[in-house]
Amino acid sequence: SQKIEQNSEALNIQEGKTATLTCNYTNYSPAYLQWYRQDPGRGPVFLLLIRENEKEKRKERLKVTFDTTLKQSLFHITASQPADSATYLCALDRGTGFQKLVFGTGTRLLVSP
Amino acid sequence: ETGVTQTPRHLVMGMTNKKSLKCEQHLGHNAMYWYKQSAKKPLELMFVYSLEERVENNSVPSRFSPECPNSSHLFLHLHTLQPEDSALYLCASSQNLPGLASTDTQYFGPGTRLTVL
Numbered sequence: 001s002q003k004i005e006q007n008s009e010a011l012n013i014q015e016g017k018t019a020t021l022t023c024n025y026t027n028y029s030p031a032y033l034q035w036y037r038q039d040p041g042r043g044p045v046f047l048l049l050i051r052e053n054e055k056e057k058r059k060e061r062l063k064v065t066f067d068t069t070l071k072q073s074l075f076h077i078t079a080s081q082p083a084d085s086a087t088y089l090c091a092l093d094r095g096t097g098f099q100k101l102v103f104g105t106g107t108r109l110l111v112s113p
Numbered sequence: 114e115t116g117v118t119q120t121p122r123h124l125v126m127g128m129t130n131k132k133s134l135k136c137e138q139h140l141g142h143n144a145m146y147w148y149k150q151s152a153k154k155p156l157e158l159m160f161v162y163s164l165e166e167r168v169e170n171n172s173v174p175s176r177f178s179p180e181c182p183n184s185s186h187l188f189l190h191l192h193t194l195q196p197e198d199s200a201l202y203l204c205a206s207s208q209n210l211p212g213l214a215s216t217d218t219q220y221f222g223p224g225t226r227l228t229v230l
Contacts, residue, residue, distance in 0.1 A: 008153070043204075043221030044219070045115060046218050046219065089156075098158065098169050098170075099157075099171070101211060101217055101219065104155060
């Protein structure tokens, strides 16, 4: 069956450290993958998109990698700040079907001062 | 702000009530979506509209009825809901529908937190 797996347990890190979140998928061949940030009681906000032919993408303190062999994407936040505390969702292109962009359940990140 | 607004932000309704959720996008996008987000579950796409026409329809119960009067507005009409329908309902828009040339980056509204008693 098709699955997108993100760590359901919250990730707790100290301010200034690098946070690394994982998105693993099974039985998908996505042409691209996206990462979103969601704050409590709010809708997700788009952060980054990475295509299957790209190994890495950066935006300010954010970095995303995409390994189609491992079927995994890693999302890094360097020099993390308490304001980075949120839930981070990965979403991938399913290509066909009604819901072409399918989401993981997200990982909650808590950055403590 | 993402350019997508939703009202109301919170809604409590009984199982026999009729209510509507409203969404408006100010981005000039052509596609609009309704999603349901329940605790510990991934976002579930309910309805998709492109240029005011419903494109495809998932197997959503008929107690949910969408309406798209123009490309900027989307409604979700609710009637005789069940307690299990309690969730965060998110509206989103994208420039175009997903396809070979489009990565359908979604712009979400803040959501309506719906509680069905």
